[in-house]
Amino acid sequence: MKRLRSTPLRLSVILIAVFTLFMTAGLGIAYVVMRDALGADVALRAEQVMQDLRAIPEPAERLERATEIVVASELRSLLLRLELNGETVASVRPLPEGLIDAEDTGLPEPLADSYLVRHTDLAPGQLMVAVGRDSIAELNETFVAILGFALLPALLLTSAIGIVVVRRTSTRVEAIRRTLHALAGGELEARVGAPHPDTDLGDISRDLDRMAEAQEAATGALRQIGADIAHDLKTPIQRVAVRLERLGETELTDDARGLLDQTRDETSQIIATFESLLQIAQLEGGQGRDGFSAIDLAALVRDMAEIYEAAAEDAGVRLTCTIIEPLPVIGDRHLLSRLIANLVENALRHAPGTDIHLSLAARTLSVRDGGAGIPPEQRAKVLRRLVRLEASRSTLGSGLGLALAKAVADVHGAKLDLDDAAPGLVVTVVFPA
Ligand SMILES: Nc1ncnc2c1ncn2[C@@H]1O[C@H](COP(=O)(O)OP(=O)(O)OP(=O)(O)O)[C@@H](O)[C@H]1O
Ligand SMILES: [Mg+2]
Structure with a gap:
C-alpha cells in the first residue's frame, strides 16, 4: 500500500504505460498501412493477369500465354484455371491438392486465406486467377517478430530499470521519513545518515541532517544554560537554608516561627528542584553510569513498596505489589529507587484516594493507580x-518527577511509557533483555 503512494513508482508506471501505448499504436498503424498496400498489390496483379488473358480471343494462344505468365511467376504465387463450356481445359501449374478437388470455383478453407481468387468470363470460356498472399503472411511474421524480439524485451528492460529506481528512491524516502518522524518525536540524535548520493533526495537528506545537527546543538546549549543556572543558584540557596536552620535555633515569636517554617519548606522545595534539574542534565549528558552494578530489581521494587506502605496508609489507600520472579539488571540502585519513588509519589499526589499497584513481570516494571x-x-x-x-x-511539585524518571529509564536503556489504566494511569518501564 505504501509502495503504491510512492511518486517514483507512479511515474514509472505512467511512463511505461505511455511508452507501451505509443509503441503498440505506432506498430499497429504501420501494420495496417503495409497490409493494405500489399493487399492492393495482390489485387492489382490478379487484375493485370485477367486483362492480359481477356485480350487474347484464341483459346490455344490464351493457354500458351497463361503458361508463360505462370512460369515467369514465383513458384505457387500464381495459379490459373481455364474453363470452356463448364469443363476445365487447363490448370496451369499443378494446383494444390485441395484446389483440384474443389467442386466449385471457390477455394477450400485453408487455401482461401492464402490466395486472392478472382473469376472472369472470357469469350469463350471462363478464367479463375488465384494470387498468393505470401507477402501478407510474411508481413504478419515480421510484426510478430518485432513484438517478440523488440517490444517485449524493451518493456521488460524498462520495467526492471523502473523497479530498481523505485526501490532505491523509496529506501531513501523511507529513511528521510523515519528520521523526520524520530526528530518530531524528540529523538534529536536521529539522522538520515551518509552516504548522501548526488541526487535531489541526497541533497534533501544532507540538509535534513544539517538541520538536525543545528537543532541538537541549540537544544544542548539551552540545556546547558538551565543546568548552569541551577548549579550557580544552588550554593547560595543552600547557604540560605543553613542560615534559616540557625535562625530556627534562636528565640522566636510564634508568628516569626510560622514564617520561618514556611520559608524553610520553600527553600527545600527550591533546592529539590535544582537538584532534579541538575540530575536530569547529568543523565542526559551521558553521566550516571558510574554507579552501575548488578542488582536485583525485584528486591528493589519490594523494598520501595515497603517504604511507601506507611505513606499510602496515611493517605487512606492500599499499596499492593506483585512480583513474579527476581530480575537481575545492571543499573544504579539509587537512580532506580528515585524512579520508583517518583512514580509512586505521583500516584499518591495526582490520583488521591485510589489504590496503587506496583508490579514486576517479564522485564516490565509498572506502577498503576x-x-x-x-x-x-x-x-x-x-x-x-x-x-x-x-x-x-x-x-505541590515542580513538574520534574516524570522527566527524571524518563532520564533514569533512558540511561538504563529501558523504555518508559504512559498508558491508560481505565481508569487511572499506568506507567510501564520495559528493561532490555
Ligand atoms: N499518576 C498520575 N495521575 C494523573 N496525572 C499525573 C500522574 N502522574 C503525573 N501526572 C501529571 O503529570 C504532571 C507531571 O508529573 P511530574 O511527576 O513530572 O511532576 P509533578 O508530580 O507535578 O512534580 P514533581 O514530581 O516534580 O514533584 C503532573 O503535574 C500531573 O499533572
Ligand atoms: Mg511527580
Whole structure:
C-alpha cells in the first residue's frame, strides 16, 4: 500500500504505460498501412493477369500465354484455371491438392486465406486467377517478430530499470521519513545518515541532517544554560537554608516561627528542584553510569513498596505489589529507587484516594493507580521538564518527577511509557533483555 503512494513508482508506471501505448499504436498503424498496400498489390496483379488473358480471343494462344505468365511467376504465387463450356481445359501449374478437388470455383478453407481468387468470363470460356498472399503472411511474421524480439524485451528492460529506481528512491524516502518522524518525536540524535548520493533526495537528506545537527546543538546549549543556572543558584540557596536552620535555633515569636517554617519548606522545595534539574542534565549528558552494578530489581521494587506502605496508609489507600520472579539488571540502585519513588509519589499526589499497584513481570516494571489518568495527547508533554497539567496546579511539585524518571529509564536503556489504566494511569518501564 505504501509502495503504491510512492511518486517514483507512479511515474514509472505512467511512463511505461505511455511508452507501451505509443509503441503498440505506432506498430499497429504501420501494420495496417503495409497490409493494405500489399493487399492492393495482390489485387492489382490478379487484375493485370485477367486483362492480359481477356485480350487474347484464341483459346490455344490464351493457354500458351497463361503458361508463360505462370512460369515467369514465383513458384505457387500464381495459379490459373481455364474453363470452356463448364469443363476445365487447363490448370496451369499443378494446383494444390485441395484446389483440384474443389467442386466449385471457390477455394477450400485453408487455401482461401492464402490466395486472392478472382473469376472472369472470357469469350469463350471462363478464367479463375488465384494470387498468393505470401507477402501478407510474411508481413504478419515480421510484426510478430518485432513484438517478440523488440517490444517485449524493451518493456521488460524498462520495467526492471523502473523497479530498481523505485526501490532505491523509496529506501531513501523511507529513511528521510523515519528520521523526520524520530526528530518530531524528540529523538534529536536521529539522522538520515551518509552516504548522501548526488541526487535531489541526497541533497534533501544532507540538509535534513544539517538541520538536525543545528537543532541538537541549540537544544544542548539551552540545556546547558538551565543546568548552569541551577548549579550557580544552588550554593547560595543552600547557604540560605543553613542560615534559616540557625535562625530556627534562636528565640522566636510564634508568628516569626510560622514564617520561618514556611520559608524553610520553600527553600527545600527550591533546592529539590535544582537538584532534579541538575540530575536530569547529568543523565542526559551521558553521566550516571558510574554507579552501575548488578542488582536485583525485584528486591528493589519490594523494598520501595515497603517504604511507601506507611505513606499510602496515611493517605487512606492500599499499596499492593506483585512480583513474579527476581530480575537481575545492571543499573544504579539509587537512580532506580528515585524512579520508583517518583512514580509512586505521583500516584499518591495526582490520583488521591485510589489504590496503587506496583508490579514486576517479564522485564516490565509498572506502577498503576485508579485516578483521572493523563489524556493521550498530553502524555509526551508531561515527560518534559517543568511541565505540570492544569489539574495539578494546586498540588505541590515542580513538574520534574516524570522527566527524571524518563532520564533514569533512558540511561538504563529501558523504555518508559504512559498508558491508560481505565481508569487511572499506568506507567510501564520495559528493561532490555
Ligand atoms: N499518576 C498520575 N495521575 C494523573 N496525572 C499525573 C500522574 N502522574 C503525573 N501526572 C501529571 O503529570 C504532571 C507531571 O508529573 P511530574 O511527576 O513530572 O511532576 P509533578 O508530580 O507535578 O512534580 P514533581 O514530581 O516534580 O514533584 C503532573 O503535574 C500531573 O499533572
Ligand atoms: Mg511527580
